[in-house]
Amino acid sequence: MSVKERKERERAERERLIVTTARELAEQQGWDAVTTRRLAERIEYSQPVLYSHFRGKREIIGAVALQGAAELARTLRAATSAASGPRAQVTALARGYLDFAQHHPAVYDALFQLDGGLPYAQEDTPQPLKDAFAALEETLGQVTGNGVHPGLFTEVFWASLHGLATLARTGRLLPEDAEARLQLLVDRLPAH
Structure with a gap:
């Protein structure tokens, strides 16, 4: 292995460490707790090293969002692959989405609530975001x-899921009605 290859590998490992540490800190204490100073302390590198990878918190949020989008796409595809028939697949998709939002709140926020500097619904949208929408x-x-149009329908259904996820997470919906809400949404689909 050449010196250049080793340095590239070390840089990639450092970047993964920064993103993983930011995500863990955000999941434990919220995104307000994620600062470059705290990240530098946790990963045991100086702040200038951190800035050599990311220009600031916004780019770190974006990196967490991209990682989360890839995970969300895998989660949704796994959920739907186990179901048979379109309605059962939509139910599994909705359940998978809502479970992801509930179990990964910091990642969900990075994806859909915070400004990570990522373009959505544009030609230059990063592939992990496109893959999540495609899922x-x-x-x-x-x-x-x-x-x-299937894309338009997907946007409206996704917006409904996002609303349910956000309102449930903030305690504005009764938790015991979660399954009834999900079924109500799925039951309103056109008959197939």
Whole structure:
């Protein structure tokens, strides 16, 4: 292995450490607790080393969001692959999405609440974000009503899931009605 390859590998490992540590800190204490000073202390590197990877917290949030988008896509595809039939797949998709939001609140915030400097719904949208949307559209495209564009339908259904996830997380919805809400949403789909 050449010196250049070793340095590139070490840089990539350091970057992964920064992102993982930021994510862990955010999951434990919230994003307000994630500062470059605290990250530098936790990873035992200086702040200038941290800044050699990321220009600041915004880029770190973006890196966590990209990592989270890839995880969300895998989660959704795994959930739907175990279900048979379009409605069962949509139910599994919705459940997988809501479970992901509940179990990974800091990642969910990085993806959908905080400014990580990532372009959404544009030509230069990073591939992990496109993959997460595609994981939704693969299933929802099967139940799109006549004359409705699958991408548009996916956006509306996703917005509904996001609303449920956000309202549930902030205690604005009764937890015991979560399953009834999910079924109500799925039952409103066009018949297939």
